[in-house]
Amino acid sequence: AQSVTQPDIHITVSEGASLELRCNYSYGATPYLFWYVQSPGQGLQLLLKYFSGDTLVQGIKGFEAEFKRSQSSFNLRKPSVHWSDAAEYFCAVGVRGYQKVTFGTGTKLQVIP
Amino acid sequence: GAGVSQSPSNKVTEKGKDVELRCDPISGHTALYWYRQRLGQGLEFLIYFQGNSAPDKSGLPSDRFSAERTGESVSTLTIQRTQQEDSAVYLCASSLGVEQPQHFGDGTRLSIL
Numbered sequence: 001a002q003s004v005t006q007p008d009i010h011i012t013v014s015e016g017a018s019l020e021l022r023c024n025y026s027y028g029a030t031p032y033l034f035w036y037v038q039s040p041g042q043g044l045q046l047l048l049k050y051f052s053g054d055t056l057v058q059g060i061k062g063f064e065a066e067f068k069r070s071q072s073s074f075n076l077r078k079p080s081v082h083w084s085d086a087a088e089y090f091c092a093v094g095v096r097g098y099q100k101v102t103f104g105t106g107t108k109l110q111v112i113p
Numbered sequence: 114g115a116g117v118s119q120s121p122s123n124k125v126t127e128k129g130k131d132v133e134l135r136c137d138p139i140s141g142h143t144a145l146y147w148y149r150q151r152l153g154q155g156l157e158f159l160i161y162f163q164g165n166s167a168p169d170k171s172g173l174p175s176d177r178f179s180a181e182r183t184g185e186s187v188s189t190l191t192i193q194r195t196q197q198e199d200s201a202v203y204l205c206a207s208s209l210g211v212e213q214p215q216h217f218g219d220g221t222r223l224s225i226l
Contacts, residue, residue, distance in 0.1 A: 032212050043117070043204055043217030044156075051212065090155065099144055099211050100169055105155035 138207030
């Protein structure tokens with residue numbers, strides 16, 4: 001069965017520190033991948049997406065993610081975290097040619113001064 | 114409007130009542146999705162529409178849940194004989210089609226007393 005795993009439920013980082021949020025998927029076919037962010041009381045906002053080509057993709061708000069097929073991973077990174085980055089982050093994976101996307105369970109990011 | 118609009122934003126109702134949730138997608142988006150997000154949890158897929166057809170209803174939890182879409186636009190999610198476990202935020206998203214990013218509304222927070 002297809003699945004998406006975000007192993008870290010909750011992460012705390014200091015403001016200005018680097019960040020890496022993990023996402024692993026289990027799919028038999030070529031995936032397409034997204035990262036979304038959700039602030040409290042709001043819907044999800046797209047940070048970045050990967051379909052093909054360069055495996056390092058840049059997104060909004062200074063985020064980037066790297067697709068590693070050999071590790072079935074699509075980890076999200078940011079070099080220097082800002083207090084406004086505190087939110088919940090969701091990884092999502094779909095199969096090429098299919099509409100349905102499966103979301104991970106999310107990682108809640110806390111930023112401390 | 115510019116984004117996905119959901120109404121009402123909040124709904125409180127008594128157990129056993131029927132509720133209807135509305136989603137207005139972004140104009141021109143052929144695909145529409147419904148998700149449920151329980152407190153502190155990830156997104157649970159309910160159903161998606163391609164045009165007015167629902168190719169995948171596999172996520173609907175029970176026959177108390179139904180959804181329809183008309184005019185390749187507005188969609189309504191109906192929950193009959195509500196139960197307390199139906200309490201959650203119901204999120205709607207739309208996209209241009211297969212493999213395209215989803216754009217989310219802010220959700221309807223449903224509370225069953």
